[in-house]
């Protein structure tokens with residue numbers, strides 16, 4: 001016969017497990033910076049993004065692959081607000097950003113690199129980082145009259161810029177005109193500018209396109225350094241997955257608007273559905 005004490009003990013045990021389950025669920029939700037639920041975008045009769053579910057964990061580098069026309073760019077454009085989804089939900093850092101204007105999404109820290117204006121070729125590398133900073137108190141007419149109000153912020157901004165430049169090995173070029181940078185360095189400068197603008201998550205559409213194959217490795221290793229040192233999350237569309245395999249935490253594969261596979265890079269690359277999509281596409 002069960003005693004009162006044993007029933008109580010059992011209840012405590014059940015509560016404990018319930019609590020642990022709830023905490024794990026909470027943690028799982030919290031470590032996701034981007035969550036897409038059943039997101040759809042059509043162009044007339046063509047469903048370019050077809051009820052996509054996808055999530056990205058904070059601090060990861062996630063790759064989006066798929067043959068031409070599978071909906072990758074459209075999906076990125078829906079996430080950043082360029083296109084409004086027909087249905088579904090997009091959550092960034094727990095905030096429902098579905099249907100928001102691109103500038104508001106960008107301000108929240110979800111940035112597609114092209115949203116950052118192209119580098120000013122006549123400005124130096126450092127100046128290019130300083131001009132993208134939001135909310136500098138010196139830009140307010142009243143505060144500008146009181147040096148004490150903005151000088152500290154200015155020092156911190158320059159310090160942050162140098163920290164970023166050092167991470168991507170461009171600090172020695174801080175006073176060079178950005179027109180003197182190579183294509184690969186320009187890509188890194190673009191990423192640095194996104195970071196300076198307050199990005200927490202950076203989206204890129206084929207960043208290695210037009211870059212010498214031998215430089216792709218080095219660019220991605222700098223992305224990894226930025227990821228580690230600044231806790232930045234990346235969602236990157238890339239065709240040449242085999243080139244960037246060592247840098248990838250997780251992969252989503254799309255085909256005809258749908259996510260057809262997800263997982264670790266080698267799992268997705270060896271998924272027969274993915275292989276078939278490329279052969280048929």
Ligand SMILES: Nc1ncnc2c1ncn2[C@@H]1O[C@H](COP(=O)(O)OP(=O)(O)OP(=O)(O)O)[C@@H](O)[C@H]1O
Pocket residue numbers: 043046048066067068069070071072073074075
């Ligand atoms: N603005 C648009 N109007 C009409 N159709 C569009 C538009 N943008 C994309 N599409 C169509 O939506 C589908 C998905 O295109 P999308 O550019 O998203 O694919 P993708 O996976 O980025 O391809 P790629 O690898 O070639 O860049 C394609 O059939 C494309 O023609």
Ligand SMILES: [Mg+2]
Pocket residue numbers: 072073074205
């Ligand atoms: Mg595309």
